[in-house]
Amino acid sequence: MQHHVVLRIVCKLLIPLILLFALYVQFHGDYGPGGGFQAGVIFGAGFILYGIVFGLRSVQTVAPPPVVVMVSCAGVLLYALVGVAGPMMGGNYLDYSVLLDDPVAGQHLGIILIELGVGLTVASTMTALFYAFAERR
Amino acid sequence: MLFAIFSLLSAAVFVTLDAVDVAFTEAAVGAGISTILMLATLAVTRTREERAHRLKPLAWVATVFTGAVLLYGTMDYPQVGDPTAPAHQHVAPRYIQQSGEEIGIPNVVTSVLASYRGYDTLGEVTVIFTAGIGVLCLLGPVITLFGKREKD
Numbered sequence: 345m346q347h348h349v350v351l352r353i354v355c356k357l358l359i360p361l362i363l364l365f366a367l368y369v370q371f372h373g374d375y376g377p378g379g380g381f382q383a384g385v386i387f388g389a390g391f392i393l394y395g396i397v398f399g400l401r402s403v404q405t406v407a408p409p410p411v412v413v414m415v416s417c418a419g420v421l422l423y424a425l426v427g428v429a430g431p432m433m434g435g436n437y438l439d440y441s442v443l444l445d446d447p448v449a450g451q452h453l454g455i456i457l458i459e460l461g462v463g464l465t466v467a468s469t470m471t472a473l474f475y476a477f478a479e480r481r
Numbered sequence: 482m483l484f485a486i487f488s489l490l491s492a493a494v495f496v497t498l499d500a501v502d503v504a505f506t507e508a509a510v511g512a513g514i515s516t517i518l519m520l521a522t523l524a525v526t527r528t529r530e531e532r533a534h535r536l537k538p539l540a541w542v543a544t545v546f547t548g549a550v551l552l553y554g555t556m557d558y559p560q561v562g563d564p565t566a567p568a569h570q571h572v573a574p575r576y577i578q579q580s581g582e583e584i585g586i587p588n589v590v591t592s593v594l595a596s597y598r599g600y601d602t603l604g605e606v607t608v609i610f611t612a613g614i615g616v617l618c619l620l621g622p623v624i625t626l627f628g629k630r631e632k633d
Binding site for chain 2: 369373374375376377378379380381382385386388389392396413416417419420423424427438440447448449451452454455458459461462465466469470472473474476477478479480
């Protein structure tokens with residue numbers, strides 16, 4: 345992988361921006377377009393781009409496959425547990441209004457948390473799918 | 482490649498329809514990741530097609546039956562763009578007018594997806610997760626994910 349200098353340099357410049365943009369989409373989803381799903385896909389795409397250009401081995405040292413699968417599970421769990429927190433605090437399942445004293449602030453917190461769960465699951469699932477396909481070679 | 486171009490074009494259409502959230506998803510998933518997965522599939526498959534397996538009658542019946550039931554289910558749907566559809570009667574106005582006070586988030590799409598329709602989104606995430614695990618199981622690297630690798 346010594347050639348493709350232009351490709352590698354451009355990717356080195358682009359990947360941080362892609363990941364940063366994914367984080368922006370993730371945490372700015374309340375105000376602008378976007379949310380967990382879109383952010384997760386963009387974040388996963390950043391990893392996939394790294395894997396394509398620098399090889400599977402390099403991307404797997406950054407994001408080892410077991411970690412990726414566990415993050416994928418953790419996202420779903422985070423979502424479901426935020427839902428469980430509702431009944432624990434005297435509300436309905438997935439009712440975020442009871443999470444904090446102020447219902448609107450509680451909704452905010454709940455939405456940010458579950459969007460984080462969505463983002464984690466989507467990003468890691470996309471990366472895991474890429475690993476699954478790329479490892480077949 | 483054609484799929485990627487199609488996805489990019491439909492993303493542009495979604496932008497002109499003011500559905501920016503959907504356009505985002507379409508551009509990232511349709512034009513980006515599915516193209517990569519398609520190319521990866523091409524790389525792991527051979528050029529020759531294997532001879533078709535014998536048709537399994539039971540599988541046929543199950544597929545046709547499920548499809549027919551799904552089609553039958555869609556018959557109860559209101560017409561596309563029907564202003565008297567139930568969704569436009571009470572749900573949509575409530576979301577648009579009340580979500581500012583109830584959720585306090587400017588992006589109505591986010592508040593509908595994450596709060597009002599939280600169950601659906603939980604289901605979607607579970608579907609993505611399950612699909613990912615399913616593909617991993619089918620392609621076989623799940624065992625090497627947790628066990629030790631034989632090589633390297």
